[in-house]
Amino acid sequence: xxxxxxxxxxxxxxxxxxxxxxxxxxxxxxxxxxxxxxxxxxxxxxxxxxxxxxxxxxxxxxxxxxxxxxxxxxxxxxxxxxxxxxxxxxxxxxxxxxxxxxxxxxxxxxxxxxxxxxxxxxxxxxxxxxxxxxxxxxxxxxxxxxxxxxx
Numbered sequence: 055x056x057x058x059x060x061x062x063x064x065x066x067x068x069x070x071x072x073x074x075x076x077x078x079x080x081x082x083x084x085x086x087x088x089x090x091x092x093x094x095x096x097x098x099x100x101x102x103x104x105x106x107x108x109x110x111x112x113x114x115x116x117x118x119x120x121x122x123x124x125x126x127x128x129x130x131x132x133x134x135x136x137x138x139x140x141x142x143x144x145x146x147x148x149x150x151x152x153x154x155x156x157x158x159x160x161x162x163x164x165x166x167x168x169x170x171x172x173x174x175x176x177x178x179x180x181x182x183x184x185x186x187x188x189x190x191x192x193x194x195x196x197x198x199x200x201x202x203x204x205x
Contacts, residue, residue, distance in 0.1 A: 078132065085128045088121065093163075097137030100166040102129045106159050116156040122182055123151050126193035129166035130178035134197040137171060142201055144176065149195040160185030174199050 075092040079085055088110070094101040104110070104117075104125050112118045127146055134144045166180040175196050182191040 082128060082132075084124070088124060088128075090125060090128060092132075095132060095136060097133065098167065100129045100133040100136070100164070102132075102164045102166075103161050104164075105161045106157060115158050117158075117162065119151075119153055122153065122157070122162065122191050123149070123193065125162060125164050126151060126166070126180040126182060126191065127195060129164040130180045130193060130195045131197060133166040133168055133178050134176040134199075137168060137176070138199060142199055144197040144199060147175070147196050147198045149193060151191055151193040153191045155184070155188060155190050157184050157190055162190060169194070172199075 075095055078095055079090055079092055082090075088104060089107060090102050090104055092100070092102050102125065104121070106117060108115070110117050110121045127149055130149075131144055131146060138144060161184075163183045164180050165183070166178055168176055169179050170177040175198055177194065177196050180193045180195070181189060182193075184190050
């Protein structure tokens, strides 16, 4: 099954469904509180970014590792969610991050892609880049595929 994608005025088209990028962030209050902005979202790739801000930092003005991992987890969960069948949802069951360099300014860009889509789990990999396009961190996570109960 091929998913078509077109972009127009902040919206992404997934098959016949049009998704408002700001509305996707609104579904994830924690991501919105962090300041996450979605630049692209489809079942094949999610690109999100987070601008440096003092409240996201640890000593010395460096973005906290937990913030970087939250950005990666959110992008990975979203690329998983957008590829799920109707009526399914997801939750992270494992996440492994490697942090390679600190971020002390600019923005961090997350690029998440599915590595494997199974019936009960999806593996997603998210790479984080600084404003100079250097690899900052990489996260691999496994997402459970959950069917919502019928009410």
